[in-house]
């Protein structure tokens with residue numbers, strides 16, 4: 001448990017994380033990190049088993065730690081009933097043969113080896129089985145490592161369901177640096193979304209009276225700046241810049257746990273990105289990487305803020321946006337120089353996503369501000385055109 005007192009309205013912040021290790025060779029330290037657990041249930045898919053799961057298994061074996069492994073051998077896009085059922089069904093202790101009273105047939109820890117879907121599915125299994133879980137990350141690709149919610153695919157659409165947060169997050173830089181390039185770009189793209197997310201949070205504080213924590217927002221901003229400053233070194237797969245991204249996910253994940261809401265991690269850019277993702281799912285297309293979708297939506301929302309800065313008479317609003325302007329410009333420059341791939345390029349679909357985002361979630365963001373000031377339609381159209389020129 002991480003705990004501290006704070007000057008904000010919540011006075012005290014708490015997160016159920018027991019520990020983390022983001023370093024080169026972190027996998028080798030698993031026996032020490034998980035020393036309190038004796039029956040570890042390792043869950044991976046074929047790909048994550050190959051890049052890290054097999055090594056995890058070998059380390060557990062070398063240290064005489066009792067474990068069982070289940071490898072999912074299908075391509076899974078999002079957690080669904082089948083994947084969850086499979087993980088739960090195989091979560092028994094293979095060594096528990098004769099006397100069921102001797103020890104529980106369940107493991108005492110689920111160890112997810114993966115990034116997106118494996119982690120999300122294990123988090124949900126952990127919640128349903130009342131078992132703690134830990135994660136060995138295999139790609140610095142999305143900010144959901146420490147999240148308490150899990151996306152779930154059902155009836156052709158996606159919803160978010162309650163789950164648990166991990167006890168431990170293990171990120172071995174030797175594994176993470178070899179992740180596919182688009183996953184690395186997605187990771188930094190997801191972090192860029194914190195800029196618009198934080199500005200939305202400040203907007204909500206000043207124009208809708210919402211709770212805000214200076215310390216947590218400052219920590220997230222710092223972590224995001226580090227990603228941006230060292231971002232170009234990702235091309236050389238520099239361990240420091242990979243570490244920055246993983247630590248960024250950690251800081252935002254903890255921020256969500258500390259505040260009890262997702263403001264430290266997401267704003268309008270995430271809502272628009274989710275709307276685009278839903279179009280893909282509902283039309284039977286496989287969705288783009290979450291972070292790439294968030295990155296494009298971040299560029300779109302940044303354009304809206306820049307338009308607002310030029311046109312508003314509200315001096316306070318101008319000051320707020322001006323502080324974020326250098327970040328928006330640097331993100332745009334990064335995306336162009338590093339050729340971050342666009343996800344949605346159809347004008348109507350971009351627009352439909354903005355419209356859907358407005359009604360999808362009751363959360364005060366720039367979209368609500370524009371609606372309340374009668375500028376929503378105009379800004380949505382103009383920002384879409386400007387975005388398309390840049391993609």
Ligand SMILES: [Zn+2]
Pocket residue numbers: 006007008009010011013213214215216
């Ligand atoms: Zn606080």
Ligand SMILES: [Zn+2]
Pocket residue numbers: 142143144190193266270290291294
């Ligand atoms: Zn995200």
